[in-house]
Amino acid sequence: MRHRETWPRTAGRRHQAACHLCDALHDAPLVEEGREARCRVCGEVLYENRPASLERAVAFGTASLVLMLVAHTFPFLELDAQGREAEMSLTGAALRLMQEGSDLLGLAVGVFTLLAPLILAGGLVYVCLPLMWGKAWPGAVQVTRLVQEAQPWAMLEVFILGVLVSLLKLVKLAEVELGIAFWALGLLMICLTAAFAGIDRRELWDRLEVAREQ
Ligand SMILES: [Zn+2]
Numbered sequence: 001m002r003h004r005e006t007w008p009r010t011a012g013r014r015h016q017a018a019c020h021l022c023d024a025l026h027d028a029p030l031v032e033e034g035r036e037a038r039c040r041v042c043g044e045v046l047y048e049n050r051p052a053s054l055e056r057a058v059a060f061g062t063a064s065l066v067l068m069l070v071a072h073t074f075p076f077l078e079l080d081a082q083g084r085e086a087e088m089s090l091t092g093a094a095l096r097l098m099q100e101g102s103d104l105l106g107l108a109v110g111v112f113t114l115l116a117p118l119i120l121a122g123g124l125v126y127v128c129l130p131l132m133w134g135k136a137w138p139g140a141v142q143v144t145r146l147v148q149e150a151q152p153w154a155m156l157e158v159f160i161l162g163v164l165v166s167l168l169k170l171v172k173l174a175e176v177e178l179g180i181a182f183w184a185l186g187l188l189m190i191c192l193t194a195a196f197a198g199i200d201r202r203e204l205w206d207r208l209e210v211a212r213e214q
Pocket residue numbers: 019020021022023024039040041042043044
């Protein structure tokens with residue numbers, strides 16, 4: 001049988017948890033993996049102990065970073081116009097869109113495929129990796145805040161569709177094949193979602209708090 005970790009893991013100290021709804025203060029009870037602690041007054045969830053939450057966040061976060069690298073290294077589209085073959089990278093696609101007057105869409109390529117995933121995946125790994133050993137690296141609180149503020153910007157799926165439709169219109173004279181970078185972006189979308197689905201934001205804050213108390 002698998003060993004079930006209990007949480008919070010404090011070194012001798014007592015950890016106190018306040019309810020997010022009614023502010024009632026509790027001596028944090030130990031919860032087994034897969035369970036949660038609830039407020040004695042109003043029943044709101046105080047914190048959760050999701051199975052392998054940190055490991056999952058780190059694994060999918062790291063995979064996202066690798067996929068990002070692939071997406072920006074390999075061709076996004078492969079074109080074949082009258083026997084002339086050409087490849088278009090993400091950067092190339094962004095520049096092409098800007099040349100054709102879609103400045104915003106071109107800019108969005110940078111934000112949605114580079115900036116947002118870098119903040120989200122990089123930030124999550126930065127915070128969750130040391131938390132696996134109960135530690136917090138410098139600035140972890142600020143990074144967590146930044147990641148949570150950037151989360152609404154993870155609209156990769158909307159973006160991919162938008163770019164694809166625009167590009168297909170631009171290159172209608174050529175035969176187009178989707179390149180490795182396109183599939184990498186699709187996988188990146190799935191990995192980013194999985195990275196954030198594994199860990200609850202209350203759990204993350206709670207773990208950070210305990211790590212900083214030690
Ligand atoms: Zn409460």
